Amino acid sequence: GIQVEQSPPDLILQEGANSTLRCNFSDSVNNLQWFHQNPWGQLINLFYIPSGTKQNGRLSATTVATERYSLLYISSSQTTDSGVYFCAGRPGGGATNKLIFGTGTLLAVQP
Amino acid sequence: DTAVSQTPKYLVTQMGNDKSIKCEQNLGHDTMYWYKQDSKKFLKIMFSYNNKELIINETVPNRFSPKSPDKAHLNLHINSLELGDSAVYFCASSTASGNYGYTFGSGTRLTVV
Incomplete structure (x- = not known):
């Protein structure tokens, strides 16, 4: 099946720093999404x-579907950005409607 | 006015018991899902229903039985609970095409003791 790799697996930032999270897919995907799982577990x-x-405020995302990757940019990070970031996509071709998740990037923003 | 709501949020129960988790969505979506998040945070699909019809069953033990009384509800019943069933269970919904994205509930943390 399709593999979804996220990098880096862990990231520690000082408040105010910028970062880029990456998501690579082994095959074509549709419906790509980025999720934040906060420390309370909400997706x-x-x-x-x-x-x-x-773009949405300090966050922006770019997907290059033809090259099977997506990037999430976090600017001027805040402690509330801490948590796990997941990308997910649905395998192309329409044969299935299941969303396949990546392994996540654990982000800790320190004050 | 929560889009996808699950109850309960927390569930602590003994091995061998039977329990249910309920899920409701008010987004007008026709497809609903159950996902399981294990202790390593990995999220994996368990079931998918489209208009009350089972579409995906991902090699889940038959102790897990989903039920969809209508397209706005998808409940999960678990028989004879085992320690390994401890996890966070997420309900989600989407349109059949998945366009506009999937919306997840806030999760149910199940602990089997």
Whole structure:
């Protein structure tokens, strides 16, 4: 099946720093999303970004579907950004509707 | 006005018991899912229903039985609970095409003692 790799697996930042998280897919995907799982365990939808670039405040995301990767940019990080960031996508071709998750990036933002 | 709501949020129970988790969505989606998050935070699909019909069953033990009374509800019943069933269970919903993304509930943390 499709493999979803995220990098880095762990990241520690000082408050105010910027970072880039990467998501690579082994095959074509549709419906790519980025999620933030906060320290309370809630999965929060950050971006639905099958292709192109979107921005929401200090966060932005870019997906290059033809090259099977997506990037999440966090600027001016805050302690509330801490948690696990997941990317997920649905295998292309329409044969299945299951969303395949990456292994996540654990982010800790220190004051 | 929560989009996808699950109950209960926490569930602590003894081995061998039977328990249920309920899920409801008010987004008008016709597809609903159950995902399991293990202790290493890995999220994996268990079941998918489209308009009350089972679409995906991902090699889940038959002690787990989903039930969808209508397209806005997908409940998960677990028989004879085992220690290894301890995990966080997430309900989600989407359109059939998945366009506009998947919306997840806040999760149910199940602990089997």
